Amino acid sequence: MDIAVLGTGRVGRALAAGLHELGHTVVVGTRDPAATLARTAPDSMGTPPFSAWQAAHPDIALASFADAAAGADLVVNASNGAATLDVLTLAGAANLAGKVLLDVSNPLDFTHGYPPTLFVKDTDSLGETIQRAFPQARVVKTLNTITADLMVDPRLLGASVTVFVSGDDAEAKATVVALLTAFGHDDVIDLGGIETARGPEMMLPVWLSLASTLGTTRFDFKVVR
Amino acid sequence: MDIAVLGTGRVGRALAAGLHELGHTVVVGTRDPAATLARTAPDSMGTPPFSAWQAAHPDIALASFADAAAGADLVVNASNGAATLDVLTLAGAANLAGKVLLDVSNPLDFTHGYPPTLFVKDTDSLGETIQRAFPQARVVKTLNTITADLMVDPRLLGASVTVFVSGDDAEAKATVVALLTAFGHDDVIDLGGIETARGPEMMLPVWLSLASTLGTTRFDFKVVR
Numbered sequence: 243m244d245i246a247v248l249g250t251g252r253v254g255r256a257l258a259a260g261l262h263e264l265g266h267t268v269v270v271g272t273r274d275p276a277a278t279l280a281r282t283a284p285d286s287m288g289t290p291p292f293s294a295w296q297a298a299h300p301d302i303a304l305a306s307f308a309d310a311a312a313g314a315d316l317v318v319n320a321s322n323g324a325a326t327l328d329v330l331t332l333a334g335a336a337n338l339a340g341k342v343l344l345d346v347s348n349p350l351d352f353t354h355g356y357p358p359t360l361f362v363k364d365t366d367s368l369g370e371t372i373q374r375a376f377p378q379a380r381v382v383k384t385l386n387t388i389t390a391d392l393m394v395d396p397r398l399l400g401a402s403v404t405v406f407v408s409g410d411d412a413e414a415k416a417t418v419v420a421l422l423t424a425f426g427h428d429d430v431i432d433l434g435g436i437e438t439a440r441g442p443e444m445m446l447p448v449w450l451s452l453a454s455t456l457g458t459t460r461f462d463f464k465v466v467r
Numbered sequence: 468m469d470i471a472v473l474g475t476g477r478v479g480r481a482l483a484a485g486l487h488e489l490g491h492t493v494v495v496g497t498r499d500p501a502a503t504l505a506r507t508a509p510d511s512m513g514t515p516p517f518s519a520w521q522a523a524h525p526d527i528a529l530a531s532f533a534d535a536a537a538g539a540d541l542v543v544n545a546s547n548g549a550a551t552l553d554v555l556t557l558a559g560a561a562n563l564a565g566k567v568l569l570d571v572s573n574p575l576d577f578t579h580g581y582p583p584t585l586f587v588k589d590t591d592s593l594g595e596t597i598q599r600a601f602p603q604a605r606v607v608k609t610l611n612t613i614t615a616d617l618m619v620d621p622r623l624l625g626a627s628v629t630v631f632v633s634g635d636d637a638e639a640k641a642t643v644v645a646l647l648t649a650f651g652h653d654d655v656i657d658l659g660g661i662e663t664a665r666g667p668e669m670m671l672p673v674w675l676s677l678a679s680t681l682g683t684t685r686f687d688f689k690v691v692r
Contacts, residue, residue, distance in 0.1 A: 441673030
């Protein structure tokens with residue numbers, strides 16, 4: 243498939259590289275490709291500049307959000323949750339229409355410091371918000387409870403872990419489950435419609451708490467049954 | 468220890484029986500013992516009347532919330548989350564002062580139907596609410612992410628699962644961890660102060676979604692790392 247990954251951070255890079263390794267043609271989308279490539283210093287989290295990453299991944303192109311989405315069969319939203327609606331608007335509703343929109347974002351609000359709170363929860367979710375804003379996209383929420391490296395290589399943990407999918411379109415979910423399986427996920431639970439994204443999104447507080455307690459983000463949840 | 472279990476529902480019964488089996492002296496607390504014992508029909512969830520359960524557990528006494536708490540070294544809050552502050556007020560702040568208050572309740576709001584929403588979340592939790600309302604109690608939040616049977620017998624699942632503890636008092640948490648270990652829990656993660664109860668309480672939406680999808684409540688989360 244031709245896949246657009248919207249977002250140049252750790253999550254976007256991991257997914258872009260993972261999807262490329264599976265044999266897909268991947269274009270990473272960003273707000274301003276020239277500005278993204280012009281950065282030479284690590285960001286505030288210590289992530290190396292995108293240009294350094296791209297040098298190691300020469301087959302993955304960089305384009306504007308709109309150009310990336312326009313050429314894609316499937317679009318991955320790997321943008322910061324707070325920026326997601328803006329990013330998808332720039333990608334363009336017409337460029338998302340009819341396409342699977344694999345959404346891994348979380349509604350984290352860092353404006354009051356750390357730990358972040360959730361800017362949507364309980365009676366709504368970011369997954370639902372995206373689906374309402376882009377009704378012709380086929381939104382599938384998944385992978386939001388897992389750190390970037392493990393999204394595309396869950397076997398790093400050496401034990402089976404669980405990944406959730408939520409979405410209203412059964413065919414879109416099947417496409418996403420096939421990608422997850424190709425990444426090595428052996429326990430995918432389909433929770434139901436996009437409203438079930440509330441559950442995995444509300445796991446972020448315990449996820450952040452665990453990351454702090456365990457001193458690592460390399461962990462994941464297994465639903466034992 | 469002398470232990471009071473506040474609540475006569477499935478969770479209270481499971482914990483009372485489990486603690487009794489460990490050798491503790493257990494008194495179940497209820498609003499009106501005579502009224503509780505007078506019921507002869509199953510409740511709306513099909514749970515048999517308390518009198519039937521007590522006949523099978525003759526060594527476990529029934530008393531008012533206040534009498535149960537007054538005689539206890541440790542108090543378990545197994546009441547409905549929406550009733551919890553009322554129940555603890557009836558138990559009496561003086562009867563809780565200085566004692567470990569093991570809180571398994573969830574802030575579920577069923578007033579708008581099913582699935583329930585959470586009446587406190589994200590920037591606060593029911594655990595913190597209880598600690599603020601009863602500052603002399605030593606609140607430890609735990610077991611709220613597990614169905615009643617598995618709380619006291621996690622080995623039923625045949626694989627290790629994770630249980631969380633949150634609380635401000637290290638000695639109280641150590642007392643609770645000893646009880647959890649005696650129940651068979653082999654993976655207890657201390658998340659930190661009582662404010663970390665937000666994380667496990669916010670797991671309820673995905674827990675309820677999983678119960679619905681899997682068709683059983685007999686499952687639990689393992690933090691794989």
